[in-house]
Amino acid sequence: MSKKKTKVTVEITRRDVLTLAGVAAGSAAAAVLLTSGPLSPFSALKQEQLDVEQENGGHGATGDHHWGMVISLDQCIGCEYCLRACSAVNDVKTDKPWNIVVEEKNSAGHPFYFSRPCLHCQNAPCVEVCPVKATYHREDGLVVMDYDRCIGCRYCEVACPYDARKFNWETRDDVNPYIPTWGIAEVERRPRGVVEKCTFCIHRIDAGLKQGLTPGVHPEATPACVNICPVGARVFGDLKDPNSQVSILVKNNPTVVLREELGTRPSVLYLPPKEGL
Amino acid sequence: MATATLETKSLKISPGLLAWFALIGILLLIGLIAAVQVFLHGLEITNMNDTVPWGLWITIDLSAIALGAGAFTLSAVVYLFGIKRFQPIIRLAVFIGFIGYTSALLTLILDIGRPDRFWHPWVYWNIHSVLWEITWCITIYLTIMVFEFLPVVAEARFFDRWPWFRKIASLLHGAAPFLALLGLMISLLHQSSLGATYGIVKARPIWFKPSMPILFILSAVAVGPALTMAVAFVMEWVMGKRTVPHDILFTIARFCGFGLLLYGYLRFWDTMAVLYYGRTPSVIEAWTLLQESTPYNFSFWVLELLLGIVLPVIFFLTPRFNRRPPFLVIGAALAVMGVIVNRWNVTVSGLTVPMDYSPGTQYLTPVGSYFPNLPEWGVAAGIIGYAFLMLTLGALFLPLFSTKEAHH
Ligand code: SF4
Ligand code: SF4
Numbered sequence: 001m002s003k004k005k006t007k008v009t010v011e012i013t014r015r016d017v018l019t020l021a022g023v024a025a026g027s028a029a030a031a032v033l034l035t036s037g038p039l040s041p042f043s044a045l046k047q048e049q050l051d052v053e054q055e056n057g058g059h060g061a062t063g064d065h066h067w068g069m070v071i072s073l074d075q076c077i078g079c080e081y082c083l084r085a086c087s088a089v090n091d092v093k094t095d096k097p098w099n100i101v102v103e104e105k106n107s108a109g110h111p112f113y114f115s116r117p118c119l120h121c122q123n124a125p126c127v128e129v130c131p132v133k134a135t136y137h138r139e140d141g142l143v144v145m146d147y148d149r150c151i152g153c154r155y156c157e158v159a160c161p162y163d164a165r166k167f168n169w170e171t172r173d174d175v176n177p178y179i180p181t182w183g184i185a186e187v188e189r190r191p192r193g194v195v196e197k198c199t200f201c202i203h204r205i206d207a208g209l210k211q212g213l214t215p216g217v218h219p220e221a222t223p224a225c226v227n228i229c230p231v232g233a234r235v236f237g238d239l240k241d242p243n244s245q246v247s248i249l250v251k252n253n254p255t256v257v258l259r260e261e262l263g264t265r266p267s268v269l270y271l272p273p274k275e276g277l
Numbered sequence: 278m279a280t281a282t283l284e285t286k287s288l289k290i291s292p293g294l295l296a297w298f299a300l301i302g303i304l305l306l307i308g309l310i311a312a313v314q315v316f317l318h319g320l321e322i323t324n325m326n327d328t329v330p331w332g333l334w335i336t337i338d339l340s341a342i343a344l345g346a347g348a349f350t351l352s353a354v355v356y357l358f359g360i361k362r363f364q365p366i367i368r369l370a371v372f373i374g375f376i377g378y379t380s381a382l383l384t385l386i387l388d389i390g391r392p393d394r395f396w397h398p399w400v401y402w403n404i405h406s407v408l409w410e411i412t413w414c415i416t417i418y419l420t421i422m423v424f425e426f427l428p429v430v431a432e433a434r435f436f437d438r439w440p441w442f443r444k445i446a447s448l449l450h451g452a453a454p455f456l457a458l459l460g461l462m463i464s465l466l467h468q469s470s471l472g473a474t475y476g477i478v479k480a481r482p483i484w485f486k487p488s489m490p491i492l493f494i495l496s497a498v499a500v501g502p503a504l505t506m507a508v509a510f511v512m513e514w515v516m517g518k519r520t521v522p523h524d525i526l527f528t529i530a531r532f533c534g535f536g537l538l539l540y541g542y543l544r545f546w547d548t549m550a551v552l553y554y555g556r557t558p559s560v561i562e563a564w565t566l567l568q569e570s571t572p573y574n575f576s577f578w579v580l581e582l583l584l585g586i587v588l589p590v591i592f593f594l595t596p597r598f599n600r601r602p603p604f605l606v607i608g609a610a611l612a613v614m615g616v617i618v619n620r621w622n623v624t625v626s627g628l629t630v631p632m633d634y635s636p637g638t639q640y641l642t643p644v645g646s647y648f649p650n651l652p653e654w655g656v657a658a659g660i661i662g663y664a665f666l667m668l669t670l671g672a673l674f675l676p677l678f679s680t681k682e683a684h685h
Contacts, residue, residue: 149394154331
């Protein structure tokens with residue numbers, strides 16, 4: 001096998017190079033069009049932030065209710081009861097709790113406790129990015145997951161600004177130490193390969209409403225974390241009902257929204273500590 | 278008729294070829310074992326975790342698709358811009374594109390938590406999701422490439438016995454310009470939205486910028502054809518006969534040089550604008566954190582910019598090197614490395630930086646750490662084995678380098 005001597009006279013005409021450069025410029029122009037024009041995902045983002053309410057069932061609470069939670073950073077004593085009750089009722093793996101509780105300090109060095117469920121954002125990045133609508137908005141503003149539809153791509157986990165999502169890396173066979181001390185499992189364990197997160201105890205809300213109960217008022221229809229809080233730092237209710245406890249709290253107090261600049265419009269609002277943040 | 282001019286290849290089993298196939302076999306075996314482990318035990322056995330849920334495999338997906346971009350770029354050159362001179366490389370370009378895209382799909386199937394539900398994006402639509410759009414585009418584009426490539430497969434001697442297959446294929450061949458145009462549009466869309474996958478994530482300051490999709494598509498358009506060019510040279514060396522006229526390959530190298538120059542320029546200014554002039558606190562903090570906790574500085578400045586862009590540009594554009602195939606092949610290899618490192622840097626670096634969402638503490642969670650483990654590397658080896666196998670079979674049995682047009 002003799003390699004052919006490659007003596008080549010190259011004929012690259014100026015025209016070829018120019019046209020090729022044109023191809024590059026054209027592709028770049030098309031890319032710019034696609035990314036910043038009306039077809040762009042960015043424009044969709046901005047659009048949605050502007051007219052959420054008009055979107056039919058797509059984003060945010062469009063129905064009669066909007067379930068929300070107010071958490072008082074001032075009252076929370078960091079006992080982690082919410083974490084435990086939640087982990088028992090929803091049978092959550094202990095090293096990946098849906099609710100986290102941490103001790104923090106405000107700018108003056110004053111300690112306070114911060115806890116975080118899923119914030120059920122009305123402009124939820126997780127809903128926007130899910131390729132199969134396995135994460136979606138219900139009319140009552142809840143961000144819900146369909147475990148039978150999720151393909152486990154984990155894009156939502158990457159996109160959630162509050163680290164509220166966890167992936168099931170393996171089939172679970174762990175013993176839940178919080179059961180039965182802190183409650184009994186009311187929902188099934190999630191299968192391997194799907195993402196999960198706090199549901200605001202959706203099963204209680206739905207069952208309660210059917211019995212004519214009011215979530216946030218009747219414990220049977222209220223998230224476990226809210227019921228168990230010994231100091232009443234968590235309040236749950238309908239943000240669309242002006243007379244609900246949450247609405248009154250929001251009306252009469254300054255509230256803090258986590259990462260407000262992102263425009264996610266969470267359904268969980270915080271009351272700052274007395275000493276300020 | 279082209280069939281008549283096809284070299285009838287009687288396969289000579291040389292020791293070299295045998296060793297090569299043995300290597301491919303080992304790679305495939307490693308990949309297979311790793312894949313079976315993943316299917317059996319789930320993603321738990323990888324090093325990915327809830328802080329860094331995307332890792333090596335996503336990097337492979339992104340890179341394989343970017344490297345397959347030679348197909349649509351060169352098809353556009355021939356069919357859209359009418360530069361027929363490049364016809365002889367189209368088949369190889371589309372073939373490499375096909376290998377790239379199928380590699381990506383194979384990896385993706387392993388990477389999702391529920392491989393049994395891989396078809397869900399086709400049935401359950403979320404048109405707001407870039408990932409949904411990407412899944413669709415990739416599927417459609419893969420179909421287009423199959424149609425584009427079918428006529429080539431049909432020319433293989435094997436199909437002598439099925440003339441009807443050839444007839445369909447020659448019909449398809451007539452549709453080539455149309456397919457190329459469609460492919461071009463679809464490719465422009467998804468090659469950019471792969472970048473948008475990161476660019477739209479407002480939760481993560483170092484990703485959230487409109488330049489992401491543009492950088493992704495530019496790098497793909499610049500490096501995809503370079504890989505095609507390099508493969509043509511290497512095949513020529515290995516098989517000892519001319520594949521594609523050299524002047525075409527030289528022009529492609531030049532084109533890629535200019536493309537890389539443009540990409541490097543934008544990448545440089547993107548970095549300057551964001552880090553030096555813009556100085557958004559969250560971005561600066563993330564950047565500082567990366568520099569302190571990962572070899573980001575080295576992988577960005579040295580691997581991505583210097584070796585991945587500057588050196589290939591020199592090889593592709595300066596008269597001293599740009600007519601010397603070995604340098605062009607080295608340049609292409611470096612550029613390919615640059616793209617892979619870039620995709621890794623984008624993915625993993627963005628995830629290592631914890632998010633700042635709590636009212637009191639800046640970073641609640643520790644800095645993420647991730648390095649692929651054995652099963653992940655195993656799958657990577659398998660994918661490389663697959664790509665090598667396809668290339669070898671293609672080179673041995675498919676008329677990759679004889680075009681009908683060439684005889685007219
Ligand atoms: S907190 Fe995260 S998981 Fe919950 S709705 Fe918002 S983005 Fe989705
Ligand atoms: S992991 Fe599941 S829920 Fe999350 S984006 Fe992917 S398919 Fe949707």
